[in-house]
Amino acid sequence: MPQISPFIIFFASIITSNMILSNFLGMCSYLSVSSEYKTATGLGMAVTLVLVLTTVINWAVYEYVIVPLEIEYLQYIIFIMVIAALVQILEMGMDRYMPDLHAKLGIFLPLITVNCAILGVTLFMVIRHYGFFQSLMFSLGSGLGWWLAINMLAAIREKLKNAKLPPGISGAALSFIITGIMAMAFIGFSGIFTIQ
Amino acid sequence: MDFSVILRTVGSLALISGALSIIISVAEKVLNNYGTCELDINQGQKKLSVQGGSSLLSTLAAEKIFIPSACGGKATCGLCKVQVLEGAGPLLPTEEPYISQQEREEHMRLSCQIKVKGNMRLMIPEELFNIREYICRVESITDMTYDIKLLRMKLPEGETVTFKAGQFMQFYTKPYGKVKEEVFRAYSISSKASEHDHIELLIRLVPGGICTTYVHTVLQEADQVRLSGPYGDFYLRGDCEELIMIAGGSGLAPIRSLVYDVIEKGLPHKMRFFFGANTVRDLYYMEEFAQIERDYPQFKFIPCVARPEPQDNWTGETGFVTVALENQVDSGDGKEAYLCGSPGMLDACIKILKDKGFTDQTIFYDKF
Ligand SMILES: Cc1cc2nc3c(=O)[nH]c(=O)nc-3n(C[C@H](O)[C@H](O)[C@H](O)COP(=O)(O)OP(=O)(O)OC[C@H]3O[C@@H](n4cnc5c(N)ncnc54)[C@H](O)[C@@H]3O)c2cc1C
Ligand code: FES
Numbered sequence: 001m002p003q004i005s006p007f008i009i010f011f012a013s014i015i016t017s018n019m020i021l022s023n024f025l026g027m028c029s030y031l032s033v034s035s036e037y038k039t040a041t042g043l044g045m046a047v048t049l050v051l052v053l054t055t056v057i058n059w060a061v062y063e064y065v066i067v068p069l070e071i072e073y074l075q076y077i078i079f080i081m082v083i084a085a086l087v088q089i090l091e092m093g094m095d096r097y098m099p100d101l102h103a104k105l106g107i108f109l110p111l112i113t114v115n116c117a118i119l120g121v122t123l124f125m126v127i128r129h130y131g132f133f134q135s136l137m138f139s140l141g142s143g144l145g146w147w148l149a150i151n152m153l154a155a156i157r158e159k160l161k162n163a164k165l166p167p168g169i170s171g172a173a174l175s176f177i178i179t180g181i182m183a184m185a186f187i188g189f190s191g192i193f194t195i196q
Numbered sequence: 197m198d199f200s201v202i203l204r205t206v207g208s209l210a211l212i213s214g215a216l217s218i219i220i221s222v223a224e225k226v227l228n229n230y231g232t233c234e235l236d237i238n239q240g241q242k243k244l245s246v247q248g249g250s251s252l253l254s255t256l257a258a259e260k261i262f263i264p265s266a267c268g269g270k271a272t273c274g275l276c277k278v279q280v281l282e283g284a285g286p287l288l289p290t291e292e293p294y295i296s297q298q299e300r301e302e303h304m305r306l307s308c309q310i311k312v313k314g315n316m317r318l319m320i321p322e323e324l325f326n327i328r329e330y331i332c333r334v335e336s337i338t339d340m341t342y343d344i345k346l347l348r349m350k351l352p353e354g355e356t357v358t359f360k361a362g363q364f365m366q367f368y369t370k371p372y373g374k375v376k377e378e379v380f381r382a383y384s385i386s387s388k389a390s391e392h393d394h395i396e397l398l399i400r401l402v403p404g405g406i407c408t409t410y411v412h413t414v415l416q417e418a419d420q421v422r423l424s425g426p427y428g429d430f431y432l433r434g435d436c437e438e439l440i441m442i443a444g445g446s447g448l449a450p451i452r453s454l455v456y457d458v459i460e461k462g463l464p465h466k467m468r469f470f471f472g473a474n475t476v477r478d479l480y481y482m483e484e485f486a487q488i489e490r491d492y493p494q495f496k497f498i499p500c501v502a503r504p505e506p507q508d509n510w511t512g513e514t515g516f517v518t519v520a521l522e523n524q525v526d527s528g529d530g531k532e533a534y535l536c537g538s539p540g541m542l543d544a545c546i547k548i549l550k551d552k553g554f555t556d557q558t559i560f561y562d563k564f
Contacts, residue, residue: 039289065208065212069204069208070204071204071205071208073205074205074208074209077209078209078212081212081213081216082216085216085219085220088220088223089219089220089223089227092223092224092227092228093223093227095227095311095313096227096228096230096313099285099286099313100285100286103285103286103287103288103289104289106288106289107288107289107290
């Protein structure tokens with residue numbers, strides 16, 4: 001276990017090691033669900049929630065199942081199965097106990113199962129040998145960082161809706177350009193903390 | 197590779213996926229069990245005790261209350277609207293595109309999207325209780341054109357159906373060939389509304405279509421088929437002097453029923469029926485409509501062929517229906533329009549009608 005404070009990990013994963021802006025993970029839903037600020041917020045919230053839950057559970061699965069059984073070579077399959085199962089149960093539970101939240105996030109949950117940021121955080125956690133508390137803060141930070149990035153993109157895209165753009169640049173091209181500029185801006189933070 | 201490694205790999209994968217599936221099924225049993233729920237329909241007129249956990253649409257169908265639906269619950273048709281006064285929870289993102297602001301205030305919901313999770317109070321229009329299921333016997337299958345078949349079905353002895361001319365039925369297929377599931381599709385009734393013991397449908401083959409392939413290649417005379425209905429708000433309003441009717445292909449079905457309805461009820465409306473076809477081969481029921489035209493001067497039949505061949509000796513209107521419409525209908529005053537056919541044709545015709553002064557209140561249509 002590396003000797004980094006979980007709080008450093010938390011802030012680093014939001015700012016200097018942002019899942020989208022420096023790791024480019026979870027791009028598909030980031031690009032496709034960012035045309036409206038409101039829905040982007042819903043997705044960001046759902047990703048954060050699922051990230052924290054899956055990372056914590058995958059940490060336990062790794063420490064107490066995968067390592068003792070010496071089946072590290074199966075970790076990808078197992079992590080994916082755990083994520084898929086957890087999202088299903090989460091959806092049913094939310095539908096039951098938090099219908100308001102389910103109404104907002106319900107349609108995003110199945111989409112998140114295949115979001116690579118989710119698997120990415122779990123795999124980083126394994127590669128970097130994080131302990132429990134470190135993993136928890138890492139997943140929370142990564143989720144919030146993802147949320148921040150998608151909200152920024154959505155806000156910018158909403159502002160640009162009425163802008164006069166050169167033909168051919170609107171849509172996906174524009175999103176990539178904005179993301180690139182945001183990523184460059186985030187480079188400015190590098191050096192504050194490092195975890196990678 | 198070591199045999200024990202293979203064994204451990206397979207064993208641990210099996211164990212983990214087994215454990216996960218057990219957890220999911222237990223969660224489903226616990227979380228998705230909403231117990232018995234009470235449904236109050238039309239202010240206490242009907243009370244049902246149902247098992248919660250499924251969509252309102254399928255829960256009602258299990259209680260023999262059939263809400264119209266053309267997409268089978270995928271939230272793409274918007275037909276399954278029901279007024280839910282209590283117990284539906286917040287509007288879901290999947291419903292939003294189909295529920296207008298006014299409908300929101302009236303608590304309209306897509307019944308295929310909302311789940312029965314507790315007691316609910318609903319309002320269901322009286323005529324939907326009229327919707328029933330019928331197990332009919334196929335009396336005859338007739339080729340009307342190379343791709344349209346007329347399906348005539350007899351209701352079970354002693355049973356009758358009451359529908360408004362123009363409405364449609366849902367037709368259920370049985371599994372066949374590679375299709376492992378029952379599907380259902382909407383088909384307009386082409387027979388007379390006065391005929392209560394038979395139902396006729398006109399079914400055009402859609403290449404690769406599940407239901408139409410079933411009807412065209414699998415279904416035989418004397419087979420049993422399941423129908424439910426009648427559904428739909430495509431029927432005569434009659435608040436005018438003249439009815440402009442427009443159909444293409446199998447869209448002729450509900451129009452045929454409408455024309456007979458006006459005649460049999462002795463209504464005073466003048467009628468003009470524009471029937472669009474691509475080629476002369478696509479025309480059918482020509483003799484029958486010509487005969488009606490001779491017997492009832494209030495009715496005019498205007499078949500339009502877009503691309504007649506020289507050897508057809510076609511003497512009627514040439515070109516798309518839109519051309520005939522443009523030339524022959526002067527204004528929307530005192531008229532109502534009834535359209536049925538493909539979305540492309542309908543959109544083109546509706547545009548012309550609106551330019552002539554027809555409005556959303558005087559244009560009625562079913563898009564196939
Ligand atoms: C209110 C209403 C009334 C209708 N009345 C009639 C009627 O009287 N007679 C009649 O023949 N049909 C009618 N239809 C259309 C009918 O319900 C089916 O959609 C159609 O017969 C195709 O069913 P399928 O199962 O064979 O095709 P599917 O298996 O559903 O579709 C196969 C493929 O064909 C495409 N496809 C589906 N429908 C069409 C279409 N209409 N044109 C072109 N491509 C299509 C699909 O996108 C798909 O790729 C009506 C539809 C509605 C909504
Ligand atoms: S059944 Fe089609 S939208 Fe509900």
